[in-house]
Amino acid sequence: MKLTMKTxxxxxxxxxxxxxxxxxxxxxxxxxxxxMLDLCYPKLNREKMDxxxxxxxxxxAKSSYFPFLDVIKGMVGNG
Amino acid sequence: MQRVYPRPHFGxxxxxxxxxxxxxxxxxxxxxxxxxxxxxxISAAFLFPKILLAKLPWDITFLLFSLASSxxxxxxxxxxxxxxxxxNEKAVWDYQGRGYAMYIHIIxxxxxxxxxxxxxxxxxxxxxxxxxxxxxEQLDREFLWSMSDKNYIYNYQTKTGKANPLERPxxxxxxxxxxxxxxxxxxxxxxxxxxxxxxxxxxxxSPADLRGL
Numbered sequence: 001m002k003l004t005m006k007t008x009x010x011x012x013x014x015x016x017x018x019x020x021x022x023x024x025x026x027x028x029x030x031x032x033x034x035x036m037l038d039l040c041y042p043k044l045n046r047e048k049m050d051x052x053x054x055x056x057x058x059x060x061a062k063s064s065y066f067p068f069l070d071v072i073k074g075m076v077g078n079g
Numbered sequence: 080m081q082r083v084y085p086r087p088h089f090g091x092x093x094x095x096x097x098x099x100x101x102x103x104x105x106x107x108x109x110x111x112x113x114x115x116x117x118x119x120x121i122s123a124a125f126l127f128p129k130i131l132l133a134k135l136p137w138d139i140t141f142l143l144f145s146l147a148s149s150x151x152x153x154x155x156x157x158x159x160x161x162x163x164x165x166x167n168e169k170a171v172w173d174y175q176g177r178g179y180a181m182y183i184h185i186i187x188x189x190x191x192x193x194x195x196x197x198x199x200x201x202x203x204x205x206x207x208x209x210x211x212x213x214x215x216e217q218l219d220r221e222f223l224w225s226m227s228d229k230n231y232i233y234n235y236q237t238k239t240g241k242a243n244p245l246e247r248p249x250x251x252x253x254x255x256x257x258x259x260x261x262x263x264x265x266x267x268x269x270x271x272x273x274x275x276x277x278x279x280x281x282x283x284x285s286p287a288d289l290r291g292l
Contacts, residue, residue: 013133
């Protein structure tokens with residue numbers, strides 16, 4: 001399957017999104033961005049992509065990561 | 080929901096609560112074991128294979144987790160389950176799964192029931208029984224304490240004494256409430272205009288003071 005700019009980010013499993021959360025330092029570090037792109041778009045050829053397109057894809061993927069953060073915050077807050 | 084997932088009995092309730100406690104600890108400490116623990120909880124609750132659950136999207140996993148944990152709560156509000164504000168330090172003789180053993184021991188030593196029988200008790204009944212056993216033991220200890228000389232502390236210097244009751248467990252302690260606001264009837268208010276306490280006067284700067292600015 002060819003990857004286009006319209007390709008939606010993959011729905012991550014709990015262990016995948018947790019591994020992402022473990023490297024999340026609250027900032028857009030290169031490690032976090034690369035991990036997010038690799039997990040959400042496994043077929044994406046990052047090296048051949050334009051930086052702007054890459055960041056566009058990253059923000060698209062990150063929008064699906066925010067609800068997870070809310071769930072974890074709620075869980076930690078209640079405990 | 081009751082048909083798909085019946086309310087767990089006491090044994091399962093304790094097992095699930097143990098995992099839930101570990102899940103919260105792992106979430107707070109950002110531990111790697113968090114996903115495995117959540118999957119273990121759902122697997123233990125619904126009896127689904129772990130391999131299948133590990134492949135589900137995270138939102139579905141959390142949905143299943145919240146469904147299972149919402150079913151695993153007592154229906155009756157029991158004081159024993161009130162949050163304990165005192166920080167419990169881990170005892171030296173503590174071990175993994177001690178909570179389960181402790182509850183079984185409390186009930187078994189009082190009623191002589193088997194572990195299997197206690198496991199199958201209704202959660203609300205079992206917790207109420209545990210509270211009754213602890214309360215009974217506490218009241219017995221309080222009686223013995225009241226008979227001993229420790230119950231009363233005498234100060235030889237002031238020649239006065241005061242009671243020294245045995246400390247009660249957190250759920251038996253009387254909650255300290257904020258004082259009630261009482262309306263004073265108008266007829267009981269002081270007559271006359273009254274004198275107000277002096278207030279510091281606001282000093283208005285004169286143009287002469289501002290000239291230097």
